[in-house]
Amino acid sequence: xxxxxxxxxxxxxxxxxxxxxxxxxxxxxxxxxxxxxxxxxxxxxxxxxxxxxxxxxxxxxxxxxxxxxxxxxxxxxxxxxxxxxxxxxxxxxxxxxxxxxxxxxxxxxxxxxxxxxxxxxxxxxxxxxxxxxxxxxxxxxxxxxxxxxxxxxxxxxxxxxxxxxxxxxxxxxxxxxxxxxxxxxxxxxxxxxxxxxxxxxxxxx
Numbered sequence: 001x002x003x004x005x006x007x008x009x010x011x012x013x014x015x016x017x018x019x020x021x022x023x024x025x026x027x028x029x030x031x032x033x034x035x036x037x038x039x040x041x042x043x044x045x046x047x048x049x050x051x052x053x054x055x056x057x058x059x060x061x062x063x064x065x066x067x068x069x070x071x072x073x074x075x076x077x078x079x080x081x082x083x084x085x086x087x088x089x090x091x092x093x094x095x096x097x098x099x100x101x102x103x104x105x106x107x108x109x110x111x112x113x114x115x116x117x118x119x120x121x122x123x124x125x126x127x128x129x130x131x132x133x134x135x136x137x138x139x140x141x142x143x144x145x146x147x148x149x150x151x152x153x154x155x156x157x158x159x160x161x162x163x164x165x166x167x168x169x170x171x172x173x174x175x176x177x178x179x180x181x182x183x184x185x186x187x188x189x190x191x192x193x194x195x196x197x198x199x200x201x202x203x204x205x
Contacts, residue, residue: 065090
């Protein structure tokens with residue numbers, strides 16, 4: 001495992017993603033991070049959607065995919081977890097950027113485009129699989145050197161993401177879908193940051 005490279009890829013991937021999310025909201029005077037999905041900020045037809053997708057979100061996905069690849073140790077359980085993150089979060093971020101949703105993200109799927117359908121399917125797979133990967137890594141991390149806190153944080157992040165994916169899919173309070181989604185994304189990004197700093201500590205040792 002190349003710990004220092006994995007660390008930098010993870011940290012930069014998170015910075016790019018958070019930056020893209022903030023910038024995406026700033027381009028609209030009425031955009032709400034509480035009630036609107038992240039995808040709406042770079043949907044087809046948005047003013048700066050292409051720039052956000054190609055210069056910020058896609059680099060974020062590439063960096064996170066490399067973070068996962070560089071993090072692969074010999075443990076089978078950990079390999080499964082990080083491969084899941086690399087594919088279903090890193091590469092998936094690239095896919096949803098290449099295939100953005102329709103303007104407004106057509107939540108009712110009234111006459112959706114092919115791009116919208118690919119976008120939705122990729123997002124669904126991400127939210128179904130990645131929280132499980134966090135929990136898998138959390139279990140595997142119990143055997144890592146001085147990584148008890150990584151284990152706890154990974155499991156907590158995974159369970160939190162699972163809970164809010166369930167709430168998001170049930171749409172009990174649709175006016176809060178943006179908030180729910182950001183809690184899910186925030187849980188995943190918090191895991192990446194935690195692992196990144198753990199990998200840096202391994203390099204120092």
